[in-house]
Amino acid sequence: MTAGDLFLQQAINGLSLGAMYSLLALGFTLVYGIMELINFAHFNVFMVGSMIAMLVLQAFGLSGQQTILTGLPLVGVLLVGFVVSMVGCGLIGVFIERFLLRPLRNVKGPAAMITTIGVSYILFNVVLLTLGTDSKNFPNPLPPIKWEIGGAVLRMREVLIWGIALVLMGGLTYFVTYTKLGKAMRATAQDPEAARMMGVEVDKVVMSAFFLGSALAGASGMIFGLYYNLAKVDIGFAAGLRAFTAAVLGGIGNVPGAMLGGVLIGLIESGSGQVIGAAWTDVVIFGILVLVLVFRPAGLLGRLAPNKS
């Protein structure tokens, strides 16, 4: 491989990681944008999403990488996997909001944030006790189709991940930009009290943000499984932290910012892994984060926190 090929290969890998981080970062940003809450439960909602996806694929009789599907069965199995993990995670998000966070809505201080940390550990332990700590083989039914671009390899896996991420991010952008509920979400993020006085039911908006963000974490979890061919109870922490970093890098509360931040973190991760070794990845990622925050405290695209009046 030439240096150019290596660069291209890392860009391909980085974009896949980036797709995963972007989807996960959006959940942090949606919730933060609306209620200025860092939702640490999101880390492990993501992990649960990858577990759900694994169980769904296994329920179709797939295990490991032995069973290859093509055509309609492949599309069907992947679709069911994504839909079930997204809806499952979305409902977990709704449950967390409705029963654990809403009672704390008017409590000042860190109570809500601490609750999300607690929920994160509960999710972690539930999976630990039911599915164990071992690294599991995540079924991957994709046929080994690949395209050579110079010396770099583009596999079907990457194309699928990019396609899913584009559809989901496009869908979210459409939702937030053009639908009535999406506009209510933006209005609430900018000025919750004014939005309420327009007749917006803020509870509904907050719940929608949790549903959407958590559903995207579910999709991200399935992408993690397809990318690494594994599922493990502790994947939430590293991926969640990078996705959170991505959200801050792009400007937390800012939807395009989370997408951009996720892609950048993905590219940085694969690039630094190539250039100076994977062990340095976190140092590079957080180094860049610190630099960006020093020079642009609101993140690359600006933090869109509520208007203070």
Next chain:
Amino acid sequence: MASTPLLEFKNVNTYYGDLHVLKDVNYTIGEGEIVSLLGGNACGKSTTMKTIMGVVRAATGTVTYQGQEINGLATSERVRRGIAPVLEARRLFARMSVFENLEMGAYTQPRGAQFDDDIARVYELFPRVKERRNQQAGTLSGGEQQMVAIGRALMARPKLICMDEPSMGLSPLFVELVFDTIQTINRQGVSIFMVEQNANMALSIAHRGYVLQSGAVVLSGTAAELRSNEMIKQAYLGEMEAPVA
């Protein structure tokens, strides 16, 4: 009063935690009236607005709208029934377009022909708003923002508009325009409850008024009565008050 008032406060008390803000307050706003609420800083004017909108709840006493007690009614339902706010400092959604702000005003209303009519009416009332419809609301001048804020309230098809200091921070020309518009809207059958520090202007268009002091109503009457009241003359009409930034 012969007919049931549109909105009525009876012995309303409100609190923020331990802070007792409104103290046994009584207001009535009749159909078709412009009622002005005067008072100095921090006396509870905005709290009155928020209590009408249901963002702050009356701890004791009753708030009645169209003859029905609405103490427990959600804000969204109040808006749906025709109470719309023009908030203090305008509070537009700064990073949404002017058009989207108007859409938010119509949040409780069905979309369709009625929406198009309402938008057309707002554009007719404020041609400037039409020109600026695709601009980010946060980039408008203060006066333009106030037009959008009033237009946004109109999009809710209100029977009652609650305005919190609509003249605040505006140039005299815009103040004039805003008060003219308030009268125009009122003539179309919308009742207006208006908080103002600009007592001169407020009493020149209001039918009646209340004076609030430390959360209690200390004076009420027709606009003419209030204008000739010695206390008002001294406290509020002596000179044009500097607009509060």
